[in-house]
Amino acid sequence: MSVLEARNIVKVYGKAEAEGATTALNGIQLSVTKGEFLAIMGPSGSGKTTLLNILSGIDKPTSGEVLLGGVMLHDMDANSLAQFRRKQLGFVFQDFNLLDSLTVKENIMLPMILEKKSVSEMEEKVQELAGLFEIEDILHKYPYHISGGQQQRTAVSRALVNDPQIIYADEPTGNLDSKSSTTIMECLEKVVKELSTTVLLVTHDVFAASYCQRIVFIRDGAIHSSLEKKSERTKFLDEVMEHLTLLGGN
Amino acid sequence: MTFQKIVWKMAKYHYKKYLFYFLCNSAAVLFIFVFMTLYLNEYIVSVKQIEGLVYVLSIPGAALIMFTIFFISYAHQIFMKKRRSEFGLFMTLGMTNRDIAKLLLLENSVIGLVALIVGLGSGVIISRLIFWLLLKSVDITDFAFQLNVNMFTYTVGAFFIVFIISIGQSLYMTMSRNIIDNVKTEKITENTAHKHPAIGGIGVAIVVGSIVGLYVTYTDSDGGEYLLLWALGTFLGLYIALNQLTSFLIGLIKKNKHFYYRKLLYLTSLDYKYKQFTTIMTIVTIMIMVTLLYSTIVYHLYKETEKEVVEQNPYDIGYISTDSKNNLSAEELDRIFAEYGNPIREHLTFPIYFHFQEDYDGYTYQLALMPLSVFNEFSDNPYLVQPNELIYHLNHEVTGEIESLYYRNDLRFSSNGEEVIYETTQVIAEKHFNYLGDLFILHDADLADYKENINGMDATLHLIHVENWQESEAAVLALEHAFHDYNAKTPLLDVDHVPLEEELFYIDSRVDGYESTMNANGISFFVTIFFSILFFIGSFLLLYIQLFSEVDKEEQRIQKLYRIGITSKEVRKLISQEITTLFMLPTLLGLIIALLYIIAMAQDIGGIVENPLMLVRFFMLAGIYFVILTVFMNFARKKMFRDLVDFK
Numbered sequence: 001m002s003v004l005e006a007r008n009i010v011k012v013y014g015k016a017e018a019e020g021a022t023t024a025l026n027g028i029q030l031s032v033t034k035g036e037f038l039a040i041m042g043p044s045g046s047g048k049t050t051l052l053n054i055l056s057g058i059d060k061p062t063s064g065e066v067l068l069g070g071v072m073l074h075d076m077d078a079n080s081l082a083q084f085r086r087k088q089l090g091f092v093f094q095d096f097n098l099l100d101s102l103t104v105k106e107n108i109m110l111p112m113i114l115e116k117k118s119v120s121e122m123e124e125k126v127q128e129l130a131g132l133f134e135i136e137d138i139l140h141k142y143p144y145h146i147s148g149g150q151q152q153r154t155a156v157s158r159a160l161v162n163d164p165q166i167i168y169a170d171e172p173t174g175n176l177d178s179k180s181s182t183t184i185m186e187c188l189e190k191v192v193k194e195l196s197t198t199v200l201l202v203t204h205d206v207f208a209a210s211y212c213q214r215i216v217f218i219r220d221g222a223i224h225s226s227l228e229k230k231s232e233r234t235k236f237l238d239e240v241m242e243h244l245t246l247l248g249g250n
Numbered sequence: 251m252t253f254q255k256i257v258w259k260m261a262k263y264h265y266k267k268y269l270f271y272f273l274c275n276s277a278a279v280l281f282i283f284v285f286m287t288l289y290l291n292e293y294i295v296s297v298k299q300i301e302g303l304v305y306v307l308s309i310p311g312a313a314l315i316m317f318t319i320f321f322i323s324y325a326h327q328i329f330m331k332k333r334r335s336e337f338g339l340f341m342t343l344g345m346t347n348r349d350i351a352k353l354l355l356l357e358n359s360v361i362g363l364v365a366l367i368v369g370l371g372s373g374v375i376i377s378r379l380i381f382w383l384l385l386k387s388v389d390i391t392d393f394a395f396q397l398n399v400n401m402f403t404y405t406v407g408a409f410f411i412v413f414i415i416s417i418g419q420s421l422y423m424t425m426s427r428n429i430i431d432n433v434k435t436e437k438i439t440e441n442t443a444h445k446h447p448a449i450g451g452i453g454v455a456i457v458v459g460s461i462v463g464l465y466v467t468y469t470d471s472d473g474g475e476y477l478l479l480w481a482l483g484t485f486l487g488l489y490i491a492l493n494q495l496t497s498f499l500i501g502l503i504k505k506n507k508h509f510y511y512r513k514l515l516y517l518t519s520l521d522y523k524y525k526q527f528t529t530i531m532t533i534v535t536i537m538i539m540v541t542l543l544y545s546t547i548v549y550h551l552y553k554e555t556e557k558e559v560v561e562q563n564p565y566d567i568g569y570i571s572t573d574s575k576n577n578l579s580a581e582e583l584d585r586i587f588a589e590y591g592n593p594i595r596e597h598l599t600f601p602i603y604f605h606f607q608e609d610y611d612g613y614t615y616q617l618a619l620m621p622l623s624v625f626n627e628f629s630d631n632p633y634l635v636q637p638n639e640l641i642y643h644l645n646h647e648v649t650g651e652i653e654s655l656y657y658r659n660d661l662r663f664s665s666n667g668e669e670v671i672y673e674t675t676q677v678i679a680e681k682h683f684n685y686l687g688d689l690f691i692l693h694d695a696d697l698a699d700y701k702e703n704i705n706g707m708d709a710t711l712h713l714i715h716v717e718n719w720q721e722s723e724a725a726v727l728a729l730e731h732a733f734h735d736y737n738a739k740t741p742l743l744d745v746d747h748v749p750l751e752e753e754l755f756y757i758d759s760r761v762d763g764y765e766s767t768m769n770a771n772g773i774s775f776f777v778t779i780f781f782s783i784l785f786f787i788g789s790f791l792l793l794y795i796q797l798f799s800e801v802d803k804e805e806q807r808i809q810k811l812y813r814i815g816i817t818s819k820e821v822r823k824l825i826s827q828e829i830t831t832l833f834m835l836p837t838l839l840g841l842i843i844a845l846l847y848i849i850a851m852a853q854d855i856g857g858i859v860e861n862p863l864m865l866v867r868f869f870m871l872a873g874i875y876f877v878i879l880t881v882f883m884n885f886a887r888k889k890m891f892r893d894l895v896d897f898k
Contacts (some may be wrong), residue, residue: 060814079817086815097810101518111814119507147253158814 003165003198004032004055009064011050011221025048025061026221032166032200037192039201039212041244047221048202049170055200056089056168057081069165086111090159090167090197092188094174096151098143098158104150105130105139108157115162129157132194133187135235149180156187166198167191173208206244210237217247255355267332271798272361272368274325275413277791279369281318281784282375282408283312286401287377293393297773311780312541317788319412320533324792326416328799330424336423348427353612354424370402380783384776393773394459447501450494456487457843461540465850477851487595489532496524516827519807523800523832531836535787538840541785542875543847546868548778552771553867556661559767561647561681563760565713566722567729568684570602572709576733576741576755586732587716590725596715600624602686605706606747614747617661618686621694633676633691637737640672640690648679665703671816672696684713685758707745716753719760726759733757779835786875790882793833797886809895818895825890833883841872 009028014021024047032038042048053059055066057073066073069088069118076084091097098107105126112122130136133153138146152172159167169188174183189211191197201212208216210233217224227243229236261268288294289311324688337350345353374397381395460483467476476635500521504510510517524531551558571577578586580597587594603619622641635641640661661672672692683689692700701708716722739750748754808821846869858865 006832079819081815082812082815084815089815091813094815097813099515099810101807102514106514106518106769109511110514114513114814114816114820116512119511122511196309 001034002031003034003036004029004030004200005067006051006055007065007067009051009066010062011047011054012061012062024221025054026066028221028223030055030216030223032198032226034165034190034198035196036214037199037201037212039209039215040218041165041204041206041209041215041240042218042224043204044220048218051218052168052170052200052202057085057092060095079160086114087162087220088165090162090164092152092155092159092167092169092172094171096148096155096175098144098151098154100143103140103142104135104154105147107143107154108161111158111162115245125161126157129160132190133157144195147180148176149183152176152180152184153187156184156191160195160197166200169199169201169203170220171203171205172201173203173205178207181205189205206237206240209240210234215240215243217243219247257340257516260676261357263337264332267329268357268361270566270795271325271329272365274791274795275322275362275365275409276323276369276372277411278318278412279323279366280373280427281314281321281788283370283401283405284377284380284784285314286405286517287373287381287395287397288777290398290401290404291393291396292398294773294777297770310540310544310778310785312785313536314781314788315408316536317533317785317792318408320529321788321792322409322412323416323419323606324530325795326413326420326699328795330420334420334424350424351421352400354417354421358413362409365758366406369409370405373405380780384779385624393776418551435776438659447494447498447680450491450498453487453490453492455490457484458482458487460487461843461846461850464847465853468851479885484847485532485536488535488839488843489528491751492524492531492535495527496521505586515811519824519828519829523796523828527796527832530792531832534542534792535836535840535843537785537789538837538875539844539847541782541789542841542844542872543870544778545782545871546848546864547842547851548775549871550861550867552768552775553863555764555767555771559760559764562679563684563758563763565598565684566716566719566724566760567710567712567714568686568758569733570604570685570709570755571712572707575737575743575751578729578732578736582732583714585730587722587725590722590728592716592718592725594714594716596713598628598713599681600711600713602709602711603701603706604688604709604721604745605704606749608747614749616749617686617690618688619690619692619697619700621697622691623694625691628682635691635693637672637693637696638672639675639693641678642674642678642684643689643691644677644679644681645686646679646681659693660699663700663703665699670699670703672700684760685711705746707743721766722759723761723765726757726761728758746886786878789836790879793836794882794886797829797832798893801890804890805894822891823897825894826887829883829887829890833879833886836881837876841875844868 006028009025009030010023011025012021012023028051040048040051050059054061055068057066057068057076060074068084071084071088073081073084085091099110101111108126108129109122111196112125126139127136130139133156135150135153137159138150138154143151146154152175156167156172159169167188172184172188176184185208188199188201192199192213199212201208203209210229212229214226216226224247225243226241227236231239333354337345337354340353340827341347341350378395385393385395461482463483464477466482467480498515500510500517503513503517569576583597600620600626605619606614606616608614620643622633622635624642625643631642660674663670672690678850716725732756737755743751807818811821845868848864849858852861852864853863
């Protein structure tokens, strides 16, 4: 069953007919099924982040449509879209996007607080996620007092707190060392396996992508090819590297 | 491209930072200058020597100076916090300390100089405008806006000193820190040390203690001596309390999890901001408090002038006459007043015996004596005086118990080698007569004796009520002229140590008293309103800078919130709540402290219950303040929405 459907997405910056207009995305077709762990890879400037922004409703396509859980994203007004995002989507960013003035626990709770959930429900959910990602001990600390890996695990917990249909992760390992990257990717793997939540990852980190079940490669704003994991992770990693070489490097 | 060109290009790119810093400095210069145009106005200078204007000017003047110093150094700190990371970057690229110092001095000198010119220029215009507006609303004559060289030199001097100190401090900090610290300047979090609710409790206790102290001690005319001390106590306590306030309150609120989580973003953001801006919040609270306190007191005095003048002058007109001086007939008097459409309603006359003495310093003073029978005719309660006794009539009211102020003013003189003493047995502390000062009331026979032995002057005290004293100015002036003409034709008095005629035969009228009191209170009123306007603009500026200096950080925070799905409506609500609190909390605190001070300071005029009008006037002024502040607050809110929400 498809949870996310992108149909013929085109994004042009500047006026389409005018000189100097840049086509960032050119006819992207994408379908993500429920519980899938998908990575979008591509070199810098290939349109990865633009695609993610459009798929999450942060940006609007010039043409084409995005269906998320059967809902047409770009028919919604800004307010409904914002509410839809916090109920149905979870985000994990490269720079963690945590609020310095809130503790880890409060950061995780924030989307639920915006949803005006009850205290007991929030506390229960935070405990569950903190246990899952092993951050119980730092719940009362502030973001600037914990490591990058811990900050990213906090961000993953926050992304999951409202039981979203899909999690978008934009270069989640970009600011982390290799050990923390492994932990985060294992966390996301857990999200897919244990919570059956769909995860869409945008990265140029081969190591991170190797955790996914499928990788879609984009180049110059269009889908170039895709790879599906049929073997174990390390072998898949080699396949991805090989594919990238064929693609012309990253 | 040279390095200088790169620096210049960066400056152009970050022009907003420079503009902000430049505007703050211009505002500071404007402030100092506007204050100087008042403080060094020749008329104010002359009035300062004779009236209680120094009292009116001292505390707000000191507060204004503190504010300006803080304002300049604060603007400089904000500017430097942003610049220092750039300096760090330049240093990593090989710029030396010397180059940095040169750059820092150069750009600050240019900004300072242009700010000085703009500040002085706008100061002249703004000051003139304030003078014009206020002189139109307050009825003061012979007072006008003026400019003199001192105003400019003092402003330049004051600005220069504070500015140089700020730059020196920044130079030292930039040079003494290592490159990494400079680069990371913007990321260094400012935390409050010593965070404990008990410290906040001590702050609150100091505030309460100082106000109670003021209430207890401000009971007589000496109460004012401790005013500054109590005020300093309140300010110190306020700073300590504000420093701990939000952490303490949030600690309390956290106990109600449901409420705390509902208001999480608002409360935590406020806590963070308060930690950084405690000093500003304290200063703004103090400025609001001082503004409301002083404007209420002075406005109250101004409005009470009429009552005060009526109390000081029980009759509309009072003067003395002798056979040869001021001796116009009753018909002549009637004619003068009738001519001005203000006929005499009542005309009382009392015989008074004056004699004049010279003290060791050669200063002449007069003694006025009245026979008991005459005073008893006038008084409602008949008084009794035995031979060789006297009643000392103070002819003014005394606060407190009269026994404690028992004046022993026995009269004594020698008669045929024997000393005669009239002993004071009673004191009357009431205002009964215009014109007269202290009065001795003697047994009729004793007064006759006294007159035989002591050379003096028989006179008549005239007390007159007219139809309408407020309209009696022209008639009083006409009477003055008539007396002058009359006295010019009569010979000089032949009495020992008699003072100049004009010191004796003047007219003491309500209307003149009203005019002069109105003028004096009017100046105090003018000065206070002048300060209030300055303080108001100042406190708004501080709050405004406080909000917008960190707008970059705020933008990042809002961006983060947008990314996790907060709606524009929710952001607006959040911003609105924060701005309202930042503006209203110091206003409410200032208002409450000012109210408590007014209640305490009303002690020396019989307590606030006796003077309910003072409260009414306080709430009226506070209301006006609130309305204007709300307008400013809405302006800041709209700007914040524009910067953080509407651009989305």
